[in-house]
Amino acid sequence: MIFGKEETKEEIKLRVAEALKRDVGRGIVRFDRKYQKQLGVEPGDIVELEGERKTAAIVENAHPDDRGLDIIRMDGYIRRNAGVSIGDYVTVRKAEVQEAKRVVLAPAQKGVYLQIPGELVKRNLLGRPVVKGDLIVASGRETEFYTGSPFDELFRGFFESLPLGFGELKFIVVNTNPKGIVQITYNTEIEVLPQAVEVKEEKVPEVTYEDIGGLKEAIQKIREMVELPLKHPELFERLGIEPPKGVLLYGPPGTGKTLLAKAVANEANAHFIAINGPEIMSKYYGESEERLREIFKEAEENAPSIIFIDEIDAIAPKREEVTGEVEKRVVSQLLTLMDGLKSRGKVIVIAATNRPDALDPALRRPGRFDREIEVGVPDKQGRKEILQIHTRGMPLEPDYDK
Template sequence: MSSEENNINGKDNLKVSLRVQEAKKRDIGRNIARIDQETMEKLDIKTGDVIALVGKKESAGIAWPSYPQDSGLGIIRIDSRLKKNIGTSIDDTIHIRKVTTHSAQNIVLAPISVKIKSNPRFETFVKRKLSNYPVAIDDFIFISIGISREITFKVISMRPSGICTIKPETILHISENITEDEERGADIVTYEEVGGLDREIQRVREMVELPLRHPSIFKHLGIDPPKGVLLRGPPGCGKTLLAKAVANESEAYFISINGPEIMSKFYGESEKKLRKLFIEAEEKSPSIIFIDEIDAIAPKRETVTGEVERRVVAQLLALMDGLHSRGRVIVIGATNRPNSLDPALRRPGRFDREIEIKVPNEKGRREV
């Protein structure tokens, strides 16, 4: 199930390899890492201990016992916030180890993509929210402000280095300089926040996340990954939220456009906008282009009277046929009127995968 390394100076130097799985909804936002009893005993970890999680980056979580059904499976359940901090995703393998933490003497946080006018009172409020919270440099921290607002911060400096906990004596400062997230566009939306669409999430993961994260699998099997996926369903059932979640979970560059916004009264301007977006996506691959209300820019050509619509449809078809980074750039279209789309878009090599997003049932509505 696991591997042990560097067993030199006792338990703190042991590492165990575990496979990442989704956190249960009750654990989301609590910085919890659930591991089984065998792993806890091997590393001499008790419930509530701070552990280091090492993926592409290192961060910290709080150890809790696994659910009974997970015992012996060699998995760790962490939420999307912890996954983001260590640069990993579902089914990836990470290392964990026990750590001895120090109290942070000084820590500086910078807001992500939002300007904040800080003051000592607000800094005290944030420090109180983060009391005994384990952090590492470059971590993303999420602070709830009121009922429905959340601000994301990044740890841009901290003393001492390593993994520290925030204590009452910690000097916390909030920078007024805005820090941009590395990935563009997609709000930090995760699968855990998309309620009532478990089956649809699984299909999107197979069609979009898998080729973006593991293109070598498709190459080895000689299978062409999809270029386009069409999400169809009534308005308000989660199509846009699902597209943002898959972009975030697959660590893809996300470009979101609204169909009607592409259209322009100037000759050739609509096609130029489309070409520019596809060039940007190729340069920033792996990437996802999300076209909401795609029926607005790609209606059936025999039913439209305007020349602009015909040209835009033809340009979109040409761009999808000309994608060089197959599997590294995926176009997701969303529509609540699939039968109004030009049939050429739904042929193989274009939007050849379709997922119906239905209105959630009673159980799904409770999750929402």
């Protein structure tokens, strides 16, 4: 297909958006046909993505709801590979791709030991573009990789016995031959190292927004309240307003409050400290308060940071209703630390509880936990998203109705 010169561009900038749940781990990006024509690419072609670093992905058509929008949908792994976050702009250009002669992979998680023939992993990565330092996912879900060869049963057994959740394995691309953007083909030699190696790249995201189903509104609110102040504090300084110091997540047990806090910490590339309320309490005088001070000090030294307090009602109950002196002292210490956050740098406290009315009222005032987000029970669409997330790494029957 030939495009007019006035339409063709060497590169374009598109705004990053989260991926569709079913696209996670597939190494694809979706953007409008108008921009595909400007770059001279078709679905199935490979584009180069440049943020803080360069990576590559396979082009697919935009979702019908996204037509005409200047967004590019990519999952958390590709965002990590490109060094961008949701809402950032990424430069997209047609990639110059070479066939990979050799690719060396290693487990992304430390402490994982694998003995896997490279041929088995290669079947799941055929056609995938990679760059040294990329994080990629191998999954046993795609049934088209079962080719009828004698290795099929071994391949199936390998993915069914994976030690990591949902039949997925995360690998870091340690090296490629040749350098640059390469595409894995049948002729590529894949070597899988048994253990993780040190690669000078960003941390591996454990939880991304695509791993959370049924909480679209809550994600939008927490991004505005937490991610924006951590990543762009200059906006609040320019406007002359105080960024939120604390956010309270409340809702029934098991709706995803803890998962939501982990995801926003990963997406904002912030230091994450998670504490459970009961872990703070101690019978020795002053020890509970000392633990709290140490946690806030660690957060200050590693800013930007997120302190997540689960079951906060256990350490900050209403002081007029408790008889123990320890609980009263801990509440007072927490109030003092929250008030001192302004001088502590970019630190935000997220707390979760299923009993918001049991909290001390002094915590729920401006300057402390003044922003509250309800994390409710998911509706029909939300439950469908959760099911898609939990089954995206499973080998499903071809006629399965998603």
